[in-house]
Amino acid sequence: MQTSILTKYGEAGPPWYTIYPTAPQFSAAVGAEACEEWLRGLSADDAVSLYLHIPFCRSMCWYCGFPTTITRRDASILKYLTVLREEIRLVAEQAPQALPVSDVHFGGGTPTLIEPSEFLALMELLRRRFAFRKTATVAVEIDPRTFTAEMAEALGAADVNRASLGVQSFDLIVQKAINRVQSEAQTATAVENLRQHGISRINFDLIYGLPHQTVRSCVQTATAAVAMRPDRLAVFGYAHIPSFKKHQRLIEEAALPDIAARAEQAAAVAETLVAAGYRQIGLDHFALPDDELALAQQAGRLRRNSLGYSADTCKTLIGFGASAIGHLGDGYVQNEVAQGSYSRHIAAGRLATSKGCRLTGEDRVRAAIIERLMCDLEADVPAICAAHGFDPIPFLGSAERLAMLAEDGIVDIEKGFIRVRQEHRFVVRAVAAAFDAYLDRSPR
Numbered sequence: 001m002q003t004s005i006l007t008k009y010g011e012a013g014p015p016w017y018t019i020y021p022t023a024p025q026f027s028a029a030v031g032a033e034a035c036e037e038w039l040r041g042l043s044a045d046d047a048v049s050l051y052l053h054i055p056f057c058r059s060m061c062w063y064c065g066f067p068t069t070i071t072r073r074d075a076s077i078l079k080y081l082t083v084l085r086e087e088i089r090l091v092a093e094q095a096p097q098a099l100p101v102s103d104v105h106f107g108g109g110t111p112t113l114i115e116p117s118e119f120l121a122l123m124e125l126l127r128r129r130f131a132f133r134k135t136a137t138v139a140v141e142i143d144p145r146t147f148t149a150e151m152a153e154a155l156g157a158a159d160v161n162r163a164s165l166g167v168q169s170f171d172l173i174v175q176k177a178i179n180r181v182q183s184e185a186q187t188a189t190a191v192e193n194l195r196q197h198g199i200s201r202i203n204f205d206l207i208y209g210l211p212h213q214t215v216r217s218c219v220q221t222a223t224a225a226v227a228m229r230p231d232r233l234a235v236f237g238y239a240h241i242p243s244f245k246k247h248q249r250l251i252e253e254a255a256l257p258d259i260a261a262r263a264e265q266a267a268a269v270a271e272t273l274v275a276a277g278y279r280q281i282g283l284d285h286f287a288l289p290d291d292e293l294a295l296a297q298q299a300g301r302l303r304r305n306s307l308g309y310s311a312d313t314c315k316t317l318i319g320f321g322a323s324a325i326g327h328l329g330d331g332y333v334q335n336e337v338a339q340g341s342y343s344r345h346i347a348a349g350r351l352a353t354s355k356g357c358r359l360t361g362e363d364r365v366r367a368a369i370i371e372r373l374m375c376d377l378e379a380d381v382p383a384i385c386a387a388h389g390f391d392p393i394p395f396l397g398s399a400e401r402l403a404m405l406a407e408d409g410i411v412d413i414e415k416g417f418i419r420v421r422q423e424h425r426f427v428v429r430a431v432a433a434a435f436d437a438y439l440d441r442s443p444r
Contacts, residue, residue, distance in 0.1 A: 005408065006259050009430035014439070017374050017432045018306050019332060020367040021357050023325070025438050026334055030356030032345075038328035039094035042316060047133065049103035049314040050126065051307065052084065053321030054111040055339065058146055061180045062250045063168070063210060063238050067323045067337055068109045080321075081118055083343045085125055087320050090351060092129035101130045103312045106140040112147055116154030123158040137162055137312070139203075144190035145182050152190075156197030163194050164203035164234075170224050171217040174210050177255060184224050191228050201291075202230040208265035209238040211255035218265045222272040231291045234308065235269050235284050237262060266426055282375050283428055285309045302375040309375070322352075331358040362437070365390050370432040377420040377428055392416050401434035 015022045042048065055068045056077050071077065092098070104126065114122070126132075139162035140155060155163070167187055168180060175181045191202055204225050208218050225233060240256060242248040257265065270280060278286040279294045282302065287293040296302040296311035303310045305317060306325045319326035322342040325334045333356035336342040345352040359367075365388045372379040385392035396402065396416055405411045410424045411431055420428050433439055 005410070005424065005427065006263050008408070009405075009410065009427040014429040014433040015436070017370050017429060017436075018304060018308055019325070019327070020370050020436070021332075021359075021363055021438055022436075023334070026332065026355040026357050028355050030331060030333065030353075030358055032351040032353040034331065034356060034358065035326075035328065035333045035351050035353040036094050038330050038333070039091060039318075040096065041329070042095050042099060044095075044097045044099060044131075046316065047100040047102040047314050048130075048316040048318055049105070049305075049312055050101055050130070051105050051107060051317060051319045051324055051326070052111070052122075053107055053109070053319065053324040054080075054114065055109040055322055056080070056113050057108070057110045057143070058113065059179065060247050061168075061178060062247055063178045063180075063207065064247070065239055065241065065245055066109070069339065074113075074115065077113060078118070080339065080343075081114065081122065083346045084321055085122070087346045087352065088125060088129055090346065090349070091318060091320070094351075098129065098131040101126075101132045102136050102314055103310075104136065104138045105307055107307070108141055110143045110146060111140050112142050112151050112155075116148075116150050119151070119154050120158055139164060141166070142190060142194075144187045145180075147190045147193070149193050152193035152197045152199070155194070155199055160199055162201040162203065163199050164205060165190060165230075167204045167221070167225060168207045169210060169213065169217065170221045171213065173212050174217060177211040177252065179250070188228055191230075202228075203232040203234065204228075204230040206233060206235045206269065207238050208235065208269060209240075209257055209262040211251050213257060213265060215261075215264050215268045218269050219272050222269045226273065226276040226278075231288050232293060233273060233278065233286045235266065235273075235286065237266065237284075263426060280425075282309050282377070283425065297375070300376070304371045304374050332356050361388065361390070364388060365395065366435050366437060369395070369435045373418065373420065373428060373432045373435075377422075377425055378418060380417050382416040395435065401430075405431055405434065 056071050057068050060070050138160045140160050141164045143166055165187060169175060170184050194202060206221060206225065240248060273286040274280060279289055281287050281293050281297050285293060292311035293309060301313060303312060316329060317327040319335065322335055322339045323337040325332060333353045335352040336345060336354040342352045365385055368384045369379050369381055381396055382392040385395060402413065406413050410421065410427060412419045420431055
């Protein structure tokens with residue numbers, strides 16, 4: 001890819017568009033009352049997804065951009081779980097009846113720091129409060145460095161059927177530079193333990209653009225990962241934002257690859273994974289041909305939600321835990337980020353919603369266009385507008401960036417149908433940004 005294109009439309013600028021409007025548009029005008037209203041309006045005929053945020057780790061990875069707490073003791077985790085269970089009760093009681101669940105995701109942090117017995121009890125509570133479908137996907141994020149055989153057994157007993165393992169890089173020099181030393185053997189052992197207990201659907205997370213990372217080390221990591229044959233791999237670009245995440249100041253900025261080197265690393269990993277039989281999904285995911293993501297992409301029903309790419313077709317996502325984001329049909333809601341504030345709200349018997357966003361008709365149209373661009377690298381703008389009862393002309397005419405994107409050869413546009421050229425898929429976020437009505441008047 002040309003350096004001039006990367007510089008102009010570089011990956012450091014536009015949002016990741018997991019949701020639209022993006023989180024900076026959330027305000028305190030949408031709070032607990034709106035969340036309660038939207039929960040009460042949910043229908044038992046429509047399945048929902050659940051997200052549970054467990055914000056604890058044993059050590060800080062210096063690249064991390066998520067809200068998490070470092071703890072060597074389990075007391076704070078147990079205290080948090082008590083609050084989380086109470087929030088589950090409060091939320092479930094708002095719904096008119098037990099809501100059907102088709103997808104559950106435990107994120108963090110490191111959810112598998114929970115004691116096996118506590119995890120089983122939490123799953124039992126969820127199944128008691130919600131109506132789990134027999135085909136429900138239950139996924140959990142795992143740090144292989146702290147994952148035990150006992151926890152693998154508990155996950156199997158709890159009917160967890162997908163696990164996402166943080167790998168990032170197998171290069172020891174890179175690992176030391178980001179404070180995450182993790183051997184291939186540790187990762188392989190975690191995979192083996194999961195598969196022994198019936199959890200066969202495995203995801204790996206890799207990162208490029210880390211300090212001291214090279215094309216060669218990225219390819220070596222991808223090759224080692226492929227040898228363990230995960231069903232999916234997410235390949236993210238490291239976002240260096242030390243002004244926002246102070247622990248990232250521990251990373252040596254001079255050791256970070258420049259924008260051209262990052263692009264070479266991303267392309268090299270993509271080539272390695274595609275050559276190994278994986279399908280490229282959207283911006284940064286790869287999946288085996290029989291994986292749900294690949295099948296969803298093939299059928300044109302790939303989705304984008306706050307967790308990234310998904311085959312989940314639920315319109316409703318209920319988030320539990322500090323900082324968790326939910327999508328309740330009429331808008332987005334987010335819990336208090338600080339654990340103390342989150343806990344105080346729940347202890348007082350009220351929802352911990354701190355802010356959110358009520359969707360307008362125009363928001364929904366723009367969200368649909370952005371989602372298709374991010375998922376399919378193309379969007380039929382007139383068809384999407386027609387489905388929502390909107391005239392496409394203002395959307396196409398007001399998107400001034402589109403003309404520039406077309407002139408630079410990033411996209412092809414024909415009668416409102418926009419297609420991102422394959423060689424420029426890594427700047428698809430810049431194309432999506434052309435339809436972001438809030439971008440020019442909000443912080444990143």
